[in-house]
Structures are given as structure tokens and as C-alpha cells.
Amino acid sequence: MAFQILLNVVLAFTWMFLKTSYTSSTFFVGYLLGLLIIFAFRNCFSGRFYLIRAYAVFRLFLIFIKELILANIAVLKVVLKPKLDMRPGIFAMQTVLEKDWEITVLANLITLTPGTLVVDVSDDNKTLYIHAVDIEDAEDVIQGIKSTFENAILEVSR
């Protein structure tokens, strides 16, 4: 991905040198044309076309914003509830993510979302220990996390 972006920037600069016009709009045109060329030659590269990955990052960001808003509303409900009937608990979740940054991002996302908090990561980086404010069904929570965050992160790093 980094190589494709670098190549695109180099192509944009080459375009500026060809046009002998060093303005931001020339750079923009060159960047667009470079994008077009890289798209046409996307099979040359080992990874996927980098815009797909950029889109995945953008979608992960949107998911994060949405979950952050939902989390705060959920906490507000818990705080304002007169009856203290929540059942806190800690459960373990297996993760398929391997790289350090993936696990870090997943842990941060879980922490910032409704009623869950990552307490610890196991030594082999395979299990996350999560504290839930209201633990009704741990399996449901795990499935929810897996289907949203883990898939979105896999989409970025794959």
C-alpha cells in the first residue's frame, strides 16, 4: 500500500515536471492521472489497489464514530437509571488478529464502545479479557464485536 501511494506521488511530481507548472492543481491532476494508471495496472502489485484499503480505513473510522456516540448514550442510560440492576462481569474473547497494531486498535475500539472495557491481553496475543458493565450474554457481545470491529480491521489489514 505504501509503495502504491509513493508511486502515485512520484507520478504526480513527474507530471508537474512534464508540465513545468508547479501549482497544487497540477499536482492534483497528476495525482488523479497516476491513480488512473495505477488502477489500470493494479494487478502488477502484490497488494490490493490502495484506494480499497483507504476506503476500509475510512469505514473503520465511521464505525468508530457511530459506536462512540452509541456508547455514550448507553452509559447515560445506565447512570440515569434509578435502579442499580446491572450485572458486571469479565469474559474472555478469542481473536484472529495477529499484528500488534491490529490488536491495539481492536482493544481501543472495544474500550470506547457501549459497556465494554479491555482489561488485559493474554501473553500469546490470542485472547482479550473484557470487562462488561452489564453482562447478559457474553456470546452475543463477542459475536457483535467480531462482526463489526474485527471484520473492519481485517478489511484494512488483509
Place this chain on the structure above:
Amino acid sequence: MKTNDLILQTVTKVCAFVIILFSISIFLGGHYSPGGGFVGGLMTSCAIVLLLLAYDLKTVAALLPIDYKIMIACGLLISASTVAGSWLFHAPLMTHAYSYFNLPILGKTSLHTAVLFDLGVYLVVIGVTMTIIQTIGESE
């Protein structure tokens, strides 16, 4: 004996992009400077020929899954519809129009329908060149 084409292939991977960018520059600059659809198309097919030299027919076909015969047809269609488009405005055949537009980011830009005609020429030239070279290359 089969030699290792590592250096040729690596250089090609970088050079092909620059050549294609230069060909687009020539193609778009055709109105004000030497160049145009024909030279631009030839140079783009040069880049693809360079790929063909560095790799083989099958690899390049996998890299660029394009049917060049369809490309010729598309080019002809674009050129012909640009020419026929003047009918819509009750103007003589092949009348071209241009105007200045204020595009976002780019600023004041002149857009000319002759570029579309040139685009057709560009595609036909690439298509014809690549069809000729591929057909000769494939026959034993």
C-alpha cells in the same frame, strides 16, 4: 538457457508508469503543443510493448485484462458520437464547441469537444497496435 530478466522486469515496472504518464501528457497537450491522440496512443502502446518484452504474453494479458478489439470499437464509437453530436445542435457535421469552466480545485479550465474526438483516436491507435503485435506474437 533461460536468462534471469530480473533487472529488465524491475526497471520496466517503474518505467512503464512514467512512459504512460508522458503519453497522457502528450495526448492532452495536443491542442497547444506537438502531440495529440495518435502519438499519445502509440506511446501508450509502447509502454505495453515494453511490458510484453519484459514479461510474456500471458502475464501481460493477466496484468491488463483488456480486449483490444473491443477497445478499437469503443474508440470508434466515441469519435463517431462526437462527430454526430453536432447534429443535436443543428450545426454542420464535425462542428466542435469549447468553453471555459470554473472547475473546483482546478480553476478556470477550457474544455473542448475535440479532446473527445482525440480520445477516440487514442483508443483506436492503442487497440490497433496491440492487436497487431499480439496477433503476430501469438502465431508460431
